[in-house]
Every structure is written in C-alpha cells, then in structure tokens.
Amino acid sequence: MVSSDQSPELGSVLKCVRCGTCRSVCPVFEEFGWESKTARGRMLLAQGLIRGELEPDQEMIESLSMCTTCGICEQKCPAGATPPKVVQSARQQLVQKGNATSAQLQMYTRAAETGNPLGETANRKQWIDEESEEQKNSEYVYFVGCLGSYRYPELARKTFRILEQLGVALLEDEKCCGSPIMRTGFDAGEFVSHNLDQIRKSGAHTVITSCAGCYNTLKKDYPDEFNVMHVSEFLAEHLDELDLKRLDLTVTFHDSCHLGRSHGVYDAPRRVIEAICDLKEMKSIKENARCCGGGGGVRTGYPELSMKLSRKRLAEVPDNVDYIVTACHLCRNNLIEGGSEHEVIDLVDLVCLAID
Amino acid sequence: MDLAEQLRNIGIENISSSPSQMYCYCTDASQIRGMPECVVRPRNTEQVSDIVKFANVNGIPLVARGAGTGMAGGAVAVKGGIVLDMSGMDRIISVEVENLQVLVEPGVVHSKLNEVLKPQGFFFPPDPGSSEMCTLGGLIGNNGSGMRSVKYGTTRHYVLDLEVVMADGSIIHTGSKTLKSITGYDLTGLMVGSEGTLGIITKALLKIHPLPKARSVMLASFETAEMAGEAVVRTLASGIVPSACEILDSTTIQALKSYDPQLDLSDAGAILLFEVDGTSGAVREGIETIKEVCSSLSFHTKAAKDTAEAERIWSARRMVGAAISRIDPKRTRVYAGEDIGVPIKEIPLMLSHIHKISEESGIPIMIYGHIGDGNLHTGMAIDLLDSAQMETVNKIADRIHRTAIMLGGTVSAEHGIGAARAEYVRMEKGNALDVMIAIKKALDPKGILNPGKMGV
Numbered sequence: 085m086v087s088s089d090q091s092p093e094l095g096s097v098l099k100c101v102r103c104g105t106c107r108s109v110c111p112v113f114e115e116f117g118w119e120s121k122t123a124r125g126r127m128l129l130a131q132g133l134i135r136g137e138l139e140p141d142q143e144m145i146e147s148l149s150m151c152t153t154c155g156i157c158e159q160k161c162p163a164g165a166t167p168p169k170v171v172q173s174a175r176q177q178l179v180q181k182g183n184a185t186s187a188q189l190q191m192y193t194r195a196a197e198t199g200n201p202l203g204e205t206a207n208r209k210q211w212i213d214e215e216s217e218e219q220k221n222s223e224y225v226y227f228v229g230c231l232g233s234y235r236y237p238e239l240a241r242k243t244f245r246i247l248e249q250l251g252v253a254l255l256e257d258e259k260c261c262g263s264p265i266m267r268t269g270f271d272a273g274e275f276v277s278h279n280l281d282q283i284r285k286s287g288a289h290t291v292i293t294s295c296a297g298c299y300n301t302l303k304k305d306y307p308d309e310f311n312v313m314h315v316s317e318f319l320a321e322h323l324d325e326l327d328l329k330r331l332d333l334t335v336t337f338h339d340s341c342h343l344g345r346s347h348g349v350y351d352a353p354r355r356v357i358e359a360i361c362d363l364k365e366m367k368s369i370k371e372n373a374r375c376c377g378g379g380g381g382v383r384t385g386y387p388e389l390s391m392k393l394s395r396k397r398l399a400e401v402p403d404n405v406d407y408i409v410t411a412c413h414l415c416r417n418n419l420i421e422g423g424s425e426h427e428v429i430d431l432v433d434l435v436c437l438a439i440d
Numbered sequence: 441m442d443l444a445e446q447l448r449n450i451g452i453e454n455i456s457s458s459p460s461q462m463y464c465y466c467t468d469a470s471q472i473r474g475m476p477e478c479v480v481r482p483r484n485t486e487q488v489s490d491i492v493k494f495a496n497v498n499g500i501p502l503v504a505r506g507a508g509t510g511m512a513g514g515a516v517a518v519k520g521g522i523v524l525d526m527s528g529m530d531r532i533i534s535v536e537v538e539n540l541q542v543l544v545e546p547g548v549v550h551s552k553l554n555e556v557l558k559p560q561g562f563f564f565p566p567d568p569g570s571s572e573m574c575t576l577g578g579l580i581g582n583n584g585s586g587m588r589s590v591k592y593g594t595t596r597h598y599v600l601d602l603e604v605v606m607a608d609g610s611i612i613h614t615g616s617k618t619l620k621s622i623t624g625y626d627l628t629g630l631m632v633g634s635e636g637t638l639g640i641i642t643k644a645l646l647k648i649h650p651l652p653k654a655r656s657v658m659l660a661s662f663e664t665a666e667m668a669g670e671a672v673v674r675t676l677a678s679g680i681v682p683s684a685c686e687i688l689d690s691t692t693i694q695a696l697k698s699y700d701p702q703l704d705l706s707d708a709g710a711i712l713l714f715e716v717d718g719t720s721g722a723v724r725e726g727i728e729t730i731k732e733v734c735s736s737l738s739f740h741t742k743a744a745k746d747t748a749e750a751e752r753i754w755s756a757r758r759m760v761g762a763a764i765s766r767i768d769p770k771r772t773r774v775y776a777g778e779d780i781g782v783p784i785k786e787i788p789l790m791l792s793h794i795h796k797i798s799e800e801s802g803i804p805i806m807i808y809g810h811i812g813d814g815n816l817h818t819g820m821a822i823d824l825l826d827s828a829q830m831e832t833v834n835k836i837a838d839r840i841h842r843t844a845i846m847l848g849g850t851v852s853a854e855h856g857i858g859a860a861r862a863e864y865v866r867m868e869k870g871n872a873l874d875v876m877i878a879i880k881k882a883l884d885p886k887g888i889l890n891p892g893k894m895g896v
C-alpha cells in the first residue's frame with residue numbers, strides 16, 4: 085500500500101475533495117462547460133495519470149494545456165488543493181510520455197537553440213541605449229527577460245533608464261529564466277544554472293524583474309540565494325528619489341495572476357500609481373482578479389480562447405479612465421490584443437510620464 | 441457503432457466519449473464511482489426528450505447531472521450509460537416579482553439566481569453551502585436545503601411547477617402557475633427529491649420571497665457540544681424561530697480558523713451560530729431572547745460587529761465541510777454518514793452517540809451543521825491511500841446511520857440518498873419502499889432513469 089508520504093504527487097492530487105467550488109471561478113471552464121475544463125477535472129486527470137488508470141488522449145492534453153495557471157481555483161479552494169501545481173506536474177508527465185503539443189515542442193526547440201522561447205537570434209542586449217553606461221557590479225541587477233529584450237525593447241530601455249540611476253546593473257549574459265519551458269512541462273535546468281552562475285558572478289543580492297513570469301520563476305524555481313523584487317516593488321520603495329510629478333489622469337490597474345495571487349504583490353504597484361494619479365479599480369481585483377487569458381501557454385496554444393478571456397477581463401474596466409495600467413508584459417499584450425478601447429500601458433510607462 | 445455515434449445519428453450534438461472526459465464525470469463529491477459511456481450536454485427540452493426516447497427504446501441507463509456536487513453519488517453513472525450534463529441549460533427565463541415566482545432552466549447555478557433577485561428585493565430561500573456551484577436542478581433533485589431551512593424550509597416548499605421529461609420521452613408539467621393548487625396528485629412533490637430516478641427536470645417554476653429588512657448574527661460558546669445541543673432545544677422551545685441555527689464543534693472551529701485566519705472565534709467545545717431576520721425590532725428582540733435562553737449554558741456570547749463580519753462568518757461556514765482537509769496536509773475529507781437528521785429533542789443524545797462512536801473507532805469525527813432543524817453533518821478526514829482507514833470510515837458511517845434511525849431520525853436530511861445510502865431506505869422507511877418501487881416501475885418500466893439509486 086502506498087501512503088501520501090511515499091507519493092507526494094498523489095498526495096497533493098488527493099487533497100481535492102471534489103466539492104466543485106472551482107467551477108464557480110475557473111475562467112476556462114466558463115468558456116466550455118465540460119467537466120474536464122474545471123480545476124476539479126484537471127485534478128482528476130492528474131490522478132488518472134498517476135494511478136495509471138488513464139492514458140493521455142486529446143481531451144487530456146487539451147484540458148491540461150488550456151489551464152492559464154491563473155491560480156484563482158487555488159485561492160478559492162476550501163480544501164487547500166493546489167491545481168496549478170498539479171497541472172504543471174501533469175504536463176511534465178505528458179511531455180515525458182511524448183505528448184507535448186506541437187506549439188509546446190516548437191517553443192522548447194526554439195529556446196534550446198537560441199536561449200529564448202521566441203527563437204530570436206539577435207543580440208539580447210540590442211535594446212540598450214548607446215549613452216547608457218553599463219555598470220558591472222552592483223548589489224542590484226535588472227533581469228530584463230525575453231519579452232523585455234526582444235518584444236518590448238522600448239520598455240526595457242525606459243525601465244533601465246530609471247533603475248540605472250538608482251544604481252542597478254545588468255547581468256553580463258542573461259538567458260530565458262526558464263518559465264515558459266517549465267510551465268509547459270519541459271526541463272529548464274540548463275537555463276536555471278546558467279542564470280544562477282551569472283547572478284553569482286554579478287555579486288548582487290537582489291534581482292529586479294519587470295516580468296511577472298520571470299518574477300514567479302526566479303522566486304519559486306531558483307535556489308533561495310538572492311532576493312527577487314518586481315520593478316513595482318523596487319519603485320515603490322524608492323518613490324522619494326524618483327521626484328514624480330502629479331498627473332491629471334485616472335487609470336485602472338490590472339492585477340497579473342503571477343504577481344498578485346502567486347506572490348501577493350498587490351499594494352506596491354498601487355502605491356506607485358497613487359503617487360502619480362487617481363486609481364479607479366476594476367470590477368474584480370487583487371485575490372479575486374480575473375485572468376487576462378495570456379498565461380500558462382494559452383496565448384500561443386489557444387489564441388481564440390485567450391482572446392475570449394481577455395475580452396471578459398476588459399469588460400471589467402471601469403468607465404472614464406485614461407489608461408489601463410499593468411505590471412506584466414504578457415498581460416499588457418493580451419489586453420491590447422483583446423481589443424481594449426483604452427490604451428494599455430506598463431507601470432513604468434506611467435512613471436516615465438510623471439518624470440518627463 | 442458506439443453510443444456517441446448512435447446519438448449523433450439521431451441529431452444530438454455536444455457529446456463526448458473520450459476516456460479522459462469520462463474519467464472527469466465518473467464521480468461527484470462522494471466516494472461513489474461509475475464510468476459513463478458518453479456525456480451529453482443538451483441545450484433544450486426537445487433534445488433531452490429525444491435522448492430519453494432513444495435511451496428508453498434501447499434500454500440504456502441515463503443519469504442527470506447538475507454540477508456534480510452531490511455527496512451521495514446521485515449524479516454518478518454506477519451502471520454506465522449516458523450522463524446528461526444539464527449545467528448548460530442555464531437560462532433564467534423570467535422573473536415575475538408580482539407573481540412571486542421565477543422560471544428557470546435546471547442548470548442555473550443557485551447563487552446566480554439570488555444575484556439577479558437581490559436588486560429587486562427578493563431571494564430564493566433554500567441556501568446550500570454549495571450555493572456558488574450547485575445547480576437548481578440538482579438542488580431540486582436532492583430536495584436540498586441549507587442554513588436557513590430552520591425558518592424557511594427546504595427546496596420542496598418553493599417549487600410551484602416542473603417541466604419534466606418522463607422515461608418515455610413525453611414532456612409533462614407537474615404543477616401550476618398559482619401559488620396554491622390541489623388539482624390531481626402532487627406530482628411536483630413526487631419529483632422534488634427523486635434524484636433523477638423518475639424524470640429529467642428541464643424547467644422549474646420557483647416561488648421567491650421578499651428579502652428581510654434586517655438580519656443579525658450571534659455566536660454563543662459552550663464547553664461541550666452536548667450543552668450546545670441542549671441550548672438549541674431550549675431556544676426553539678422558547679418560541680423563537682431563528683433564520684439559521686448552526687453548530688460548530690471544536691475541530692470545525694479549528695478548520696474555520698485555518699480557512700479564514702481573520703475570523704474571531706473562541707476556542708470552545710462548541711459554538712452555536714444564530715441568525716435572526718425580520719424587522720429590526722423583531723431582530724433585536726429575537727437576539728435578546730436567544731441570549732437569555734443560552735446564558736445558563738454558554739460561557740460567552742457575542743454579536744457579529746456588522747453585516748461584513750456576519751457575511752464573513754457565513755461564507756467560511758458554507759465551505760467548512762471541505763476545509764477540514766486543511767487541518768492535516770496528509771488527510772482529505774471524505775463524505776460518509778455526513779447528513780443525518782434527528783428530532784430536535786434527540787439532538788443531545790445523538791451528539792453523545794457520535795462522540796462514543798468516535799472514541800471507540802479511534803477516528804476523530806467533527807460535527808457541524810444545521811442543528812436548528814436537527815440536521816447534523818459529521819466530518820472525517822483520512823489518508824485516502826490507507827484502505828484500512830477507508831474501511832473504518834464506512835463502518836462508522838453505518839453506525840451513525842443506524843443510530844439516527846433508532847432515534848426516529850433519517851439517514852439524509854438534505855444531501856441525498858444516491859448510491860451511498862440506498863441500503864438504508866428499507867431500514868428507515870419499511871414497506872413504504874415497496875410503494876416507491878411500484879411508482880418507479882409505473883413511471884420507468886425499463887428502469888433507465890438513474891438506476892442503482894435510492895433503493896428503487
């Protein structure tokens with residue numbers, strides 16, 4: 085007989101009492117209505133896999149790949165079950181059994197070849213201002229991330245311009261943090277050890293990131309050797325030094341799942357916003373905030389679903405705001421693609437408006 | 441040709457038969473398991489009728505399912521066949537406040553109905569802990585109730601008319617649009633609580649109630665659960681009808697605190713939660729009377745500070761059954777023997793029987809529930825991988841059920857009989873079960889509707 089001591093994986097799957105509470109919150113279930121698309125269904129599928137009672141089929145792969153890992157099920161679960169974690173380890177099992185989706189496989193191959201899941205071959209630091217002088221050693225380093233480096237270079241530049249003045253350096257040779265690779269079930273060990281070497285070499289005690297995915301990964305999946313701060317936390321701590329001017333604007337703020345529910349970073353971005361302008365909250369916020377639909381590989385794997393979720397989040401934007409502010413690249417992009425009527429900007433964009 | 445294909449051939453869509461999907465439908469919140477051959481999510485009454493006709497002609501089991509939050513395996517296909525997932529039929533068709541009624545499809549989630557009614561100053565009173573996820577069809581199927589049933593009664597009291605697809609596929613209406621009607625046999629009453637064994641509910645006309653002007657919550661702490669039980673007997677005998685009267689024993693209190701650490705609950709042997717509603721004068725008076733009656737037995741009483749605190753207590757209370765799993769990371773709450781009801785006067789005796797059973801078996805049994813109507817929930821959390829513990833739990837459940845019957849009580853006050861408690865129907869109902877079997881035979885001669893449930 086196995087006990088939950090011997091099989092911790094089965095133990096966490098069995099935490100689910102099948103009460104169905106997650107039916108009331110899972111945004112993906114809301115779109116489909118089939119039991120397999122609830123957190124409860126996903127917990128059962130993971131159980132079937134672990135117990136060897138189920139072989140992967142199309143339905144299972146779809147159900148597990150469609151989870152945005154938004155974590156609202158975990159937040160609401162009365163029994164203390166952790167569906168996003170279970171989903172991630174079930175995805176690993178699928179990958180081990182050779183059942184990754186083609187989108188996942190492509191992403192993994194690209195990352196292995198180029199050091200980033202986007203498959204970009206250009207220099208990762210091409211975004212840097214010519215005039216910016218790279219500091220070598222500092223107690224703080226800015227981890228730019230793949231999206232910052234390749235997709236949003238302007239934002240990376242803006243962020244670093246501010247951070248640089250507060251004494252923050254860059255890593256010499258940064259690679260993908262490993263998040264998309266792990267979240268889809270692959271092994272990201274090489275990425276972790278490369279970046280870890282780099283961080284050690286820099287001598288920094290704190291790594292700052294502007295991407296919620298990097299933040300989550302650096303915090304949860306790297307050894308506990310350094311502090312991790314989101315740029316919003318760092319800026320909130322240095323508000324006095326930023327000399328921000330008050331703007332006659334009203335904005336709303338979208339909580340990113342991986343920053344908010346995963347790590348409780350709710351107040352720092354709000355403190356920064358309120359130091360600049362008025363904040364009008366969305367319909368669901370903080371622990372209860374709706375997912376933008378961009379996470380967990382859903383944006384790439386199931387764009388149509390992702391857009392539906394994005395539109396539902398946008399429907400929660402209050403009237404009469406000038407901007408939607410986010411603190412996560414993925415969320416910002418997904419809300420823009422979802423067809424936001426309002427301009428969606430990063431927290432750093434807002435800070436720059438108040439500095440200029 | 442497999443079942444799904446045969447259904448597609450008669451024009452039915454929204455079918456799944458993939459092994460993974462079936463695995464997700466093979467259970468509910470109980471320990472009962474049964475693998476369906478396919479699941480259909482119908483969109484309207486006509487589709488349901490077509491499916492039922494097909495199943496009847498071919499003698500295929502058909503199991504209606506709402507949200508699958510039932511605790512007795514009611515929605516589990518223990519004999520295989522087709523599961524009808526009714527949760528997609530979720531329209532609130534009309535709200536007629538002037539007629540004190542709403543017309544809904546069975547897949548409407550309970551809390552959604554109350555969200556729509558609230559701004560109009562009305563509510564649908566039965567309030568199960570599973571309000572956020574259970575469907576009205578499931579609630580009617582189980583004749584469920586909840587914390588406010590001590591004053592407002594069970595679902596049965598609020599069903600005016602049902603549209604039901606019978607086993608041969610015919611569609612009937614059981615009741616009337618009037619608030620009272622005695623024309624013919626009470627088929628509405630028969631269908632409510634029949635757990636999908638007599639027909640599939642496709643629409644429900646429900647009675648609604650004006651929201652009370654005021655509500656107030658009071659907590660009384662006791663050294664022992666038995667003393668709390670005695671206080672309930674005395675309170676109800678004093679002529680006060682609280683709108684809720686719940687018991688939480690010491691383990692339940694611990695679970696509640698771990699679910700919501702900000703809850704301010706004393707470490708008592710048991711706490712009674714009272715709610716009184718009505719006009720503000722009546723509420724004040726009710727709370728005072730309860731305080732007075734409890735004073736000789738309780739060591740502490742306190743009122744909830746404001747509505748926010750009261751709501752916080754209720755929302756934690758609604759979820760406490762599942763929250764027991766939080767107390768020990770290796771243990772999971774199992775639902776067995778969890779829903780007995782006894783006559784009010786027997787509550788203290790039933791409580792001491794449960795404590796004795798717990799001591800003798802060596803498994804802690806927590807007690808919570810709607811003590812105001814004699815409905816006690818018991819909770820056990822075990823290591824699910826230890827089959828010996830599961831066996832002990834089943835033995836405990838059996839003893840609890842037999843004790844409740846011995847005291848003139850019932851094996852299920854609201855959660856349902858399903859497959860988990862089917863064997864006790866004869867014990868509790870005697871030869872009335874033969875009448876039920878005769879009704880079942882008359883209405884569903886081929887036995888296609890939810891076979892293996894309710895002892896019929």
Ligand SMILES: Cc1cc2nc3c(=O)[nH]c(=O)nc-3n(C[C@H](O)[C@H](O)[C@H](O)COP(=O)(O)OP(=O)(O)OC[C@H]3O[C@@H](n4cnc5c(N)ncnc54)[C@H](O)[C@@H]3O)c2cc1C
Binds near residue numbers: 104469511
């Ligand atoms: C955390 C938690 C708390 C709970 N608290 C309470 C409580 O306080 N009070 C209470 O009464 N129950 C409670 N329950 C039990 C359960 O939630 C209720 O009985 C609920 O009403 C079942 O609804 P469902 O939609 O999940 O139905 P299901 O479990 O899917 O089905 C229940 C039964 O109804 C039948 N059925 C479903 N739909 C139809 C239909 N359209 N036509 C015919 N038959 C149908 C099914 O065949 C089955 O027999 C609780 C459950 C949980 C998990």
Ligand code: SF4
Binds near residue numbers: 102105124163165762
């Ligand atoms: S809320 Fe938690 S315990 Fe309940 S069904 Fe979902 S995962 Fe399972």
Ligand code: SF4
Binds near residue numbers: 126155
């Ligand atoms: S993490 Fe989000 S998408 Fe995934 S099961 Fe939970 S609620 Fe659903």
